[in-house]
Amino acid sequence: MNGKKVLVIGLDCAPPELLFNGFIDDLPNLKKLLQHGVHARMKSTHPPITIPAWMVMATSKSMGKLGLYGFRHRKPGTYNEIWLANSYSVKEKIVWDILGDRGKKVIVVGVPPSYPPRPVNGCLISCFMTPSTEKDYTYPKELKQEIENLVGEYIVDVVFRTEEKDQMLKQLYDMTEKRFKVIGYLMKNKPWDFLMFVEIGVDRIHHAFWKFFDKQHHLYQPRNKYENVMKEYYQFVDNEIGKLLKLIDKNTTVIVVSDHGAKRMTGAFSINEWLIKKGYLVLKKSPKKIVSVQEAEVDWSKTKAWGWGGYHARVFLNVRGREPQGIIDPKDYKKYRNRLIADLEAIRGPNGEEWDTKVYTPEQIYPDGKGDYPDLTVYYDDLRWRSAGTIGYASPYLSENDKGPDDAVHSHYGVFVLYDPNKKEGKRIGDISILDVAPTILEIMGIPVPLDMEGKVVKEAL
Amino acid sequence: MEEKKVEEQGCVIWITGLPASGKSTIAEGVKKQLRARGLKVEVFDGDEVRKNLSKGLGFSKEDRDTHNKRVIYVCRLLTRNGVNALVSLISPYRSTRAYARVQLPKFVEVYLKCSLEECKRRDPKGLYKKALAGEITNMTGIQDPYEEPLTPEVTLNTENDSPQRNVKKVLEKLRNLGYIN
Numbered sequence: 001m002n003g004k005k006v007l008v009i010g011l012d013c014a015p016p017e018l019l020f021n022g023f024i025d026d027l028p029n030l031k032k033l034l035q036h037g038v039h040a041r042m043k044s045t046h047p048p049i050t051i052p053a054w055m056v057m058a059t060s061k062s063m064g065k066l067g068l069y070g071f072r073h074r075k076p077g078t079y080n081e082i083w084l085a086n087s088y089s090v091k092e093k094i095v096w097d098i099l100g101d102r103g104k105k106v107i108v109v110g111v112p113p114s115y116p117p118r119p120v121n122g123c124l125i126s127c128f129m130t131p132s133t134e135k136d137y138t139y140p141k142e143l144k145q146e147i148e149n150l151v152g153e154y155i156v157d158v159v160f161r162t163e164e165k166d167q168m169l170k171q172l173y174d175m176t177e178k179r180f181k182v183i184g185y186l187m188k189n190k191p192w193d194f195l196m197f198v199e200i201g202v203d204r205i206h207h208a209f210w211k212f213f214d215k216q217h218h219l220y221q222p223r224n225k226y227e228n229v230m231k232e233y234y235q236f237v238d239n240e241i242g243k244l245l246k247l248i249d250k251n252t253t254v255i256v257v258s259d260h261g262a263k264r265m266t267g268a269f270s271i272n273e274w275l276i277k278k279g280y281l282v283l284k285k286s287p288k289k290i291v292s293v294q295e296a297e298v299d300w301s302k303t304k305a306w307g308w309g310g311y312h313a314r315v316f317l318n319v320r321g322r323e324p325q326g327i328i329d330p331k332d333y334k335k336y337r338n339r340l341i342a343d344l345e346a347i348r349g350p351n352g353e354e355w356d357t358k359v360y361t362p363e364q365i366y367p368d369g370k371g372d373y374p375d376l377t378v379y380y381d382d383l384r385w386r387s388a389g390t391i392g393y394a395s396p397y398l399s400e401n402d403k404g405p406d407d408a409v410h411s412h413y414g415v416f417v418l419y420d421p422n423k424k425e426g427k428r429i430g431d432i433s434i435l436d437v438a439p440t441i442l443e444i445m446g447i448p449v450p451l452d453m454e455g456k457v458v459k460e461a462l
Numbered sequence: 463m464e465e466k467k468v469e470e471q472g473c474v475i476w477i478t479g480l481p482a483s484g485k486s487t488i489a490e491g492v493k494k495q496l497r498a499r500g501l502k503v504e505v506f507d508g509d510e511v512r513k514n515l516s517k518g519l520g521f522s523k524e525d526r527d528t529h530n531k532r533v534i535y536v537c538r539l540l541t542r543n544g545v546n547a548l549v550s551l552i553s554p555y556r557s558t559r560a561y562a563r564v565q566l567p568k569f570v571e572v573y574l575k576c577s578l579e580e581c582k583r584r585d586p587k588g589l590y591k592k593a594l595a596g597e598i599t600n601m602t603g604i605q606d607p608y609e610e611p612l613t614p615e616v617t618l619n620t621e622n623d624s625p626q627r628n629v630k631k632v633l634e635k636l637r638n639l640g641y642i643n
Contacts, residue, residue: 098564101563448557448612449556450564451531451555
């Protein structure tokens with residue numbers, strides 16, 4: 001241990017295309033970190049999703065090792081029952097636990113999933129999954145009152161899949177302003193060696209406003225009133241970051257990270273509508289309106305596969321002995337799965353254009369995976385098309401998300417910026433992995449990296 | 463198996479240092495003191511443990527890591543049942559000991575500081591002699607590195623201080639940490 005401190009600024013969903021290029025000239029504080037620090041694209045998880053990407057980053061353990069494959073998981077042996085990840089789903093030691101065990105004081109704000117708030121050697125405010133600020137969302141419990149004395153009602157998240165754009169924006173700014181005010185207060189008033197926070201607002205603005213900013217987006221309209229909203233929000237966040245940077249000393253290394261990137265959504269593709277057309281999914285009765293597969297009358301005795309929506313598709317096979325009415329003989333599992341993979345990979349776009357669809361088996365992306373992973377993970381046209389889980393459409397190709405307006409999808413690379421105030425020369429280095437962040441933090445703070453962390457120290461950045 | 467609360471778990475006293483730095487002597491001394499207090503103690507000492515847990519493994523980094531991981535796993539089983547473990551292994555790599563620390567809730571790293579010259583002079587098993595003659599390879603301190611602990615709970619000077627004094631220091635630390643009365 002060496003008395004060094006680390007401040008980790010998490011910008012959920014911030015893509016290198018915007019942070020290193022697109023907006024950077026209008027973000028003076030982040031630009032300074034880039035110019036005098038080391039930056040790299042950071043490969044996210046497979047698939048690139050908030051839960052569990054932040055925890056993969058903070059534990060340096062892959063999704064398979066964590067046994068976390070998203071926010072929702074199918075309960076084994078059921079068709080429609082799910083369990084949701086929360087802070088207690090993370091069984092591996094998180095970097096702030098390791099630091100806390102060595103006597104380091106930590107502050108953690110909004111790193112998903114951190115609800116319910118678990119004890120740390122310092123203080124913690126839970127993430128966007130907090131069901132309501134009427135619940136206890138801090139550790140220690142008394143911190144909640146301190147926060148509310150400071151900012152009034154604290155905001156963990158905003159409703160972002162809405163057409164009420166002005167209202168959403170107002171809420172978003174309100175949330176972010178309060179969060180940064182709280183972080184500044186904690187930095188000044190609580191002891192800390194390690195502070196990590198995540199601003200979820202960056203993700204929300206992408207999903208709510210991407211089509212207004214991206215001229216290539218299929219729903220973009222020139223000279224729309226929200227054209228600059230995304231950049232202005234980034235500028236606001238940058239300004240808030242600038243205030244925090246004034247509070248640190250030469251002994252503090254600053255790391256800016258995102259859990260994954262973002263890009264424009266081209267459309268949504270109804271996985272189950274397609275599975276029906278291909279004969280993998282059989283309904284007893286066609287729905288008269290748009291319904292989820294859970295609500296539909298599925299004939300499980302004839303169904304071989306069904307899927308879930310999201311930024312990627314999760315596909316499950318109906319296997320005898322595993323599912324309640326499974327029909328695929330376990331010895332034919334790979335045969336059916338391979339056939340389905342070939343069919344999924346052959347999907348073309350609505351106008352017959354070729355797609356760069358990627359389909360992964362658990363063996364490929366979770367070689368030692370445990371827990372409840374899907375049989376297949378699918379990225380339509382490399383995630384440009386999101387997956388819709390609902391059915392009842394004339395065509396599987398949808399121009400909008402089925403669960404409310406959403407203009408952006410996730411992309412594979414997030415950002416990594418490391419700024420040591422004692423160094424002046426900035427540089428860009430080759431891509432790093434999301435697994436490399438926790439070991440790098442430990443190395444900076446002079447704490448040996450445990451053997452089972454899967455990433456490596458980003459030596460070029462130190 | 464249900465894990466006991468941390469207070470009820472045994473601790474792991476992980477003694478690390480160069481070959482011939484005095485690990486077995488300290489482990490033996492601490493064991494006697496703990497048993498005299500009526501505590502359950504199991505000792506994991508280099509050669510004996512290797513013979514039983516890791517027969518066939520060598521001394522490359524990979525094999526050492528595998529061996530140490532097995533010891534850590536067994537320690538975890540013992541300590542969660544209230545047994546204390548005294549581990550006396552060279553365990554030359556920081557990452558291995560850091561892994562032990564995250565796996566074992568009550569972990570006490572004891573570093574035996576003794577110069578390489580003194581260890582070579584002692585050489586009770588003749589290993590340094592063999593290594594210097596090129597008869598064995600992967601010898602810590604000769605061909606392989608020993609990564610000193612950065613922040614061990616206890617550092618013992620086994621070059622100049624007596625084993626009795628050093629054992630006492632370990633017990634004092636265990637008392638300070640609340641692991642023994």
